[in-house]
Amino acid sequence: ADVKKIAVIAGDGIGPEVVAEAIKVMKKTEDVFGYRFEFEHGLFGGIAIDEKGTPLPEDTLAICKKSDAVLLGAVGGPKWDNNPKELRPETGLLGIRKALGLFSNIRPANVFDCLKEASTLKPEVLEGTDLIVVRELTGGIYFGEKFRREGANGEEAVDTCVYNVTEVERIVRQAFEIARTRRKKLASVDKANVLETSRLWRETVNRIAPDYPDVELEHVLVDNCAMQLLRRPSSFDVIVTENMFGDILSDEAAMLTGSIGMLSSASLGEGAFGLYEPVHGSAPDIAGQGIANPIATILSVALMYRLTFGYHDAAEAIERAVKEVLDAGHRTGDIAVDKSKAIGTTAMGELIVNAI
Amino acid sequence: ADVKKIAVIAGDGIGPEVVAEAIKVMKKTEDVFGYRFEFEHGLFGGIAIDEKGTPLPEDTLAICKKSDAVLLGAVGGPKWDNNPKELRPETGLLGIRKALGLFSNIRPANVFDCLKEASTLKPEVLEGTDLIVVRELTGGIYFGEKFRREGANGEEAVDTCVYNVTEVERIVRQAFEIARTRRKKLASVDKANVLETSRLWRETVNRIAPDYPDVELEHVLVDNCAMQLLRRPSSFDVIVTENMFGDILSDEAAMLTGSIGMLSSASLGEGAFGLYEPVHGSAPDIAGQGIANPIATILSVALMYRLTFGYHDAAEAIERAVKEVLDAGHRTGDIAVDKSKAIGTTAMGELIVNAI
Ligand SMILES: CC(C)[C@H](C(=O)O)[C@@H](O)C(=O)O
Ligand SMILES: CC(C)[C@H](C(=O)O)[C@@H](O)C(=O)O
Numbered sequence: 001a002d003v004k005k006i007a008v009i010a011g012d013g014i015g016p017e018v019v020a021e022a023i024k025v026m027k028k029t030e031d032v033f034g035y036r037f038e039f040e041h042g043l044f045g046g047i048a049i050d051e052k053g054t055p056l057p058e059d060t061l062a063i064c065k066k067s068d069a070v071l072l073g074a075v076g077g078p079k080w081d082n083n084p085k086e087l088r089p090e091t092g093l094l095g096i097r098k099a100l101g102l103f104s105n106i107r108p109a110n111v112f113d114c115l116k117e118a119s120t121l122k123p124e125v126l127e128g129t130d131l132i133v134v135r136e137l138t139g140g141i142y143f144g145e146k147f148r149r150e151g152a153n154g155e156e157a158v159d160t161c162v163y164n165v166t167e168v169e170r171i172v173r174q175a176f177e178i179a180r181t182r183r184k185k186l187a188s189v190d191k192a193n194v195l196e197t198s199r200l201w202r203e204t205v206n207r208i209a210p211d212y213p214d215v216e217l218e219h220v221l222v223d224n225c226a227m228q229l230l231r232r233p234s235s236f237d238v239i240v241t242e243n244m245f246g247d248i249l250s251d252e253a254a255m256l257t258g259s260i261g262m263l264s265s266a267s268l269g270e271g272a273f274g275l276y277e278p279v280h281g282s283a284p285d286i287a288g289q290g291i292a293n294p295i296a297t298i299l300s301v302a303l304m305y306r307l308t309f310g311y312h313d314a315a316e317a318i319e320r321a322v323k324e325v326l327d328a329g330h331r332t333g334d335i336a337v338d339k340s341k342a343i344g345t346t347a348m349g350e351l352i353v354n355a356i
Numbered sequence: 357a358d359v360k361k362i363a364v365i366a367g368d369g370i371g372p373e374v375v376a377e378a379i380k381v382m383k384k385t386e387d388v389f390g391y392r393f394e395f396e397h398g399l400f401g402g403i404a405i406d407e408k409g410t411p412l413p414e415d416t417l418a419i420c421k422k423s424d425a426v427l428l429g430a431v432g433g434p435k436w437d438n439n440p441k442e443l444r445p446e447t448g449l450l451g452i453r454k455a456l457g458l459f460s461n462i463r464p465a466n467v468f469d470c471l472k473e474a475s476t477l478k479p480e481v482l483e484g485t486d487l488i489v490v491r492e493l494t495g496g497i498y499f500g501e502k503f504r505r506e507g508a509n510g511e512e513a514v515d516t517c518v519y520n521v522t523e524v525e526r527i528v529r530q531a532f533e534i535a536r537t538r539r540k541k542l543a544s545v546d547k548a549n550v551l552e553t554s555r556l557w558r559e560t561v562n563r564i565a566p567d568y569p570d571v572e573l574e575h576v577l578v579d580n581c582a583m584q585l586l587r588r589p590s591s592f593d594v595i596v597t598e599n600m601f602g603d604i605l606s607d608e609a610a611m612l613t614g615s616i617g618m619l620s621s622a623s624l625g626e627g628a629f630g631l632y633e634p635v636h637g638s639a640p641d642i643a644g645q646g647i648a649n650p651i652a653t654i655l656s657v658a659l660m661y662r663l664t665f666g667y668h669d670a671a672e673a674i675e676r677a678v679k680e681v682l683d684a685g686h687r688t689g690d691i692a693v694d695k696s697k698a699i700g701t702t703a704m705g706e707l708i709v710n711a712i
Contacts, residue, residue: 090549120481120586141497141517146552153522157556160516161497166509191600193446196502200513223603226582227611230476244547247579248604255583 003036007067009044013282014292015073021294021349029314045075045089055092069308070275074282101269105135109253119258128234134175135246163197168204175240176212185237261334264300276300290344293332321355359392363423365400369638370648371429377650377705384709385670401431401445411448425664426631430638457625461491465609475614484590490531491602519553524560531596532568541593620656632656646700649688677711
């Protein structure tokens with residue numbers, strides 16, 4: 001098989017630990033399925049600030065740009081929280097999204113059988129919950145002009161939220177396409193009763209909708225969506241929304257499944273290229289202890305195989321291996337009921353590798 | 357006692373039905389406690405659009421301005437949803453907030469014993485949940501400049517989010533004051549890792565915090581807050597945040613209590629004046645059937661008595677009466693387990709009036 005170039009940016013906190021296990025899994029799929037990967041590592045986030053004086057060094061970006069996919073661990077930590085903006089890990093995250101044109105963030109939120117009890121929701125409410133939040137990732141208030149100025153009532157801060165119809169159309173079309181491969185329901189979330197960007201959003205959705213007559217569309221106001229996710233999570237299939245709303249709702253959706261330590265994500269642009277990362281953060285409190293759960297990162301590899309490479313056999317093998325290991329009762333500390341029986345990061349990684 | 361002027365704007369849907377019961381309750385407190393109210397009714401929302409061609413007629417605003425407090429039912433409905441902006445009920449809502457200077461929206465989210473089961477959260481997670489969201493109500497992206505323009509990639513929409521330090525300071529101080537009267541914990545919610553307005557917000561909170569050394573302060577990012585509300589709702593006491601985040605989080609918090617049909621709210625400005633309304637909306641689907649639950653509106657009167665008039669005895673009497681009626685097993689359809697035994701709006705109102 002042709003060699004796929006993987007940019008590996010392990011990042012901060014537990015990032016390096018979980019990424020190491022994901023790479024072992026990828027190597028196992030080389031042996032089993034004959035795929036070939038070439039890994040190149042880059043510094044990113046806090047560690048890049050410490051070693052290179054910037055969260056997103058040029059050479060890291062170059063590595064990503066010549067790769068076929070990026071595997072990201074996690075970035076950030078209290079050490080850099082009070083840095084000026086250009087020296088913060090998040091600035092690197094926003095920078096890499098923009099530089100790589102990753103306009104779409106795919107966040108599946110589904111329930112793992114073995115973790116049903118971990119949710120704070122009642123099991124009967126959660127039953128059947130399996131949704132994807134498609135979040136616009138390179139527009140809106142995240143990237144609009146920001147500044148301070150003196151106003152009549154003292155210092156003022158300004159953020160600008162901008163969307164053009166092209167940006168809205170591409171993300172909405174992608175969400176419709178994804179809905180087509182699933183239960184064929186799309187909820188478009190906005191605040192069209194207040195925001196001009198939301199009205200443009202809704203108009204665009206309505207203009208495009210006739211191209212997807214097989215997909216059932218509903219418009220949901222963002223405040224109502226925050227409620228409906230709690231009330232009827234299983235009724236959602238695909239949710240599409242703008243950057244800021246997507247940030248909030250995708251985290252709410254992830255948390256309600258109780259499976260946040262297990263959830264993967266993909267950030268996509270035009271074409272097959274994508275950046276894959278676990279939803280959980282850098283967890284600085286448990287970093288370096290060898291106890292982090294690598295499953296979300298390993299499942300991010302499965303997502304990469306599906307969405308970027310079309311390696312469905314290997315993706316399935318990974319997902320099946322994870323299920324098998326969990327079904328056999330193996331747990332890392334974060335998902336263990338009996339913490340005394342919890343296994344570590346490498347032990348979990350190894351079990352999954354062996355199950356492939 | 358001196359006569360207090362109450363502006364009554366019943367609005368749309370179930371608004372008039374629930375407001376009627378709240379007024380009966382107020383009249384009962386005149387008899388029992390000797391307070392005196394004078395009611396003046398104004399058109400507002402959809403009905404005002406139909407009858408006067410504008411959601412917020414001048415004379416309604418005048419009635420509110422010369423009143424000591426406003427009692428609002430609910431506004432909106434599908435009939436007006438596709439109207440142009442100036443002819444939509446929400447526009448009236450934003451207009452009245454701005455015109456009356458109601459910069460603070462107080463949204464208690466607490467659990468009613470009899471409704472514990474109505475929540476989709478597990479009872480043990482919900483146990484002890486009793487929080488207040490203090491939402492900034494006249495600033496931010498709701499009120500900033502909004503427009504369309506032609507851009508390089510087609511039509512563009514723009515919303516502007518602006519906050520000045522004076523606006524932030526007054527709402528944050530109010531939240532600190534409220535926390536002082538409660539469990540002395542304040543969570544300030546922002547997105548300071550991305551937004552300039554959030555950085556101004558956080559700086560301002562940190563500058564003010566030393567004036568409230570008795571209140572424990574935490575900063576929570578908005579995406580994380582959406583998660584923590586699900587994970588540890590009972591650990592929150594007072595949450596303060598800007599307009600858009602407050603819209604989303606206050607609804608999420610309300611829904612997780614399972615008590616949304618019972619929750620009241622206050623919108624306050626400088627001084628004692630306030631606008632009081634139930635959190636639930638106009639519920640057009642059940643309007644005119646006499647089955648709406650009047651309790652949230654009745655409890656909004658109790659909130660008015662406390663916050664605007666300092667009528668604590670009557671407030672307590674109302675709250676006790678509600679509890680008594682619920683404890684006796686009376687339920688409207690929305691909160692009834694056995695729907696066949698549900699009572700109507702006026703029956704519920706009457707029971708509460710009699711219990712005062
Ligand atoms: C760290 C932050 C800038 C980022 C975001 O808000 O996009 C994070 O919350 C996420 O969702 O990936
Ligand atoms: C109707 C709408 C404009 C309003 C808001 O977003 O403020 C409503 O959702 C609310 O919370 O009172």
